[in-house]
Amino acid sequence: MAETEIKATVVVDARGLLCPMPIxxxxxxxxxxxxxxxxxxxxxxxxxxxxxxxxxxxxxNELLEWHEEGGDLxxxxxxxxxx
Amino acid sequence: xxxxxxxxxxxxxxPDDPELATLPFxxxxxxxxxxxxxxxxxxxxxxxxxxxxxxxxxxxxxxAPISDLIGTIAELGGKLLVCWPGLKSRELDQEDLVxxxxxxxxxxxxxxxxxxxxxxxx
Numbered sequence: 001m002a003e004t005e006i007k008a009t010v011v012v013d014a015r016g017l018l019c020p021m022p023i024x025x026x027x028x029x030x031x032x033x034x035x036x037x038x039x040x041x042x043x044x045x046x047x048x049x050x051x052x053x054x055x056x057x058x059x060x061n062e063l064l065e066w067h068e069e070g071g072d073l074x075x076x077x078x079x080x081x082x083x
Numbered sequence: 084x085x086x087x088x089x090x091x092x093x094x095x096x097x098p099d100d101p102e103l104a105t106l107p108f109x110x111x112x113x114x115x116x117x118x119x120x121x122x123x124x125x126x127x128x129x130x131x132x133x134x135x136x137x138x139x140x141x142x143x144x145x146x147a148p149i150s151d152l153i154g155t156i157a158e159l160g161g162k163l164l165v166c167w168p169g170l171k172s173r174e175l176d177q178e179d180l181v182x183x184x185x186x187x188x189x190x191x192x193x194x195x196x197x198x199x200x201x202x203x204x205x
Contacts, residue, residue, distance in 0.1 A: 018147040020113035024155055027116035051113070058117050 006064055006076045008040035009033055015072060019047045023055050026077070030061060033079040038064065041075040048073050089120040091199040093192075094129035102143045104132055107205045108152040115159035122162045122195045124187075129205075130169035133184040157183040164192065 012029045014022035022043040030039055041052065049066075052075045056063040060080035067074055092111055096103040111121045131137050138149040157163070164187045165180065177186055196202055 018145055020109050020116065021147045021151070021155075024112050024116045024159075027118075055113075055117055 006038055006040075008076060009037040011040045012042070014041060014043040014045075014048075016044060019045055019051070021045075022048045023051050026052065026055065026075075027059070030059075030077065030079055035079050035081045037079050039077045039079065041077065043073045043075070044071060046073070048075070052077070086200075087120060088118075088201070089122070089199045090114045091122045091124060091196050091202045093124045093126065093196075093202065093204040094132065095127045096205060097128040097131035098137065098141050099128050101141045102146075103205050104129070104141050105143050105146045105149055107203065108149050108156065109146055110203060111161055112147070112152050112155050112159070115156060115161050120160070121156065122164060122199070123156070124164045124166065124192045124195065125184075126166040126169050126192075130165055130173060130175065133163060133165045133180045134173075134175055135179060135181055138181070153181060153183075162195075164195065166192065 010029055010033060012025050014025050017025065022045055026041050033039060053063050056077055062078040062080060064076040064078055092107045094107045107123060111123055114121050125133055132149060138153055142148045163184045165184050167186050167188045170176065170186065
């Protein structure tokens with residue numbers, strides 16, 4: 001876990017949402033960010049552990065870090081130059 | 084991001100198999116969120132999922148419900164193509180279908196499948 005939490009421009013609360021809605025909400029929110037800005041996503045569906053890195057890789061965005069906080073999965077993603 | 088990708092998803096199950104009916108919608112929404120073009124083709128029992136009120140009756144644990152995903156898929160630009168013979172044999176027509184569903188026949192689906200980069204069949 002990072003000592004200092006990364007600062008996010010926008011936070012998506014996807015807790016309680018089932019597959020594939022955490023990714024759908026993440027994609028929608030990312031489109032509202034400028035290149036270089038950071039999105040924080042909080043999810044509880046454990047499919048997100050595999051889905052978020054795969055989605056980031058296929059859309060030109062960067063997964064900076066993820067960790068668990070209690071039962072929550074917390075992801076930090078940086079918007080790429082283009083999606 | 085390189086060559087545009089297009090996924091065609093054929094749906095052949097409905098209330099007869101809730102899990103196989105739901106998974107194509109799961110995949111469609113995930114693909115659209117990944118900037119992949121999506122066309123869903125409904126045949127056989129799958130046609131029933133496009134009848135108003137039916138999707139709300141089909142769900143499985145741990146997957147977002149079809150009724151929620153249909154709206155997301157339409158919003159993200161996914162196409163919902165329903166095969167006419169499957170509708171006719173179930174005595175359904177355009178006025179019975181959910182908003183956004185388009186009635187097609189085999190040749191149109193062939194055009195979609197042959198122009199896709201990948202196809203999934205459920």
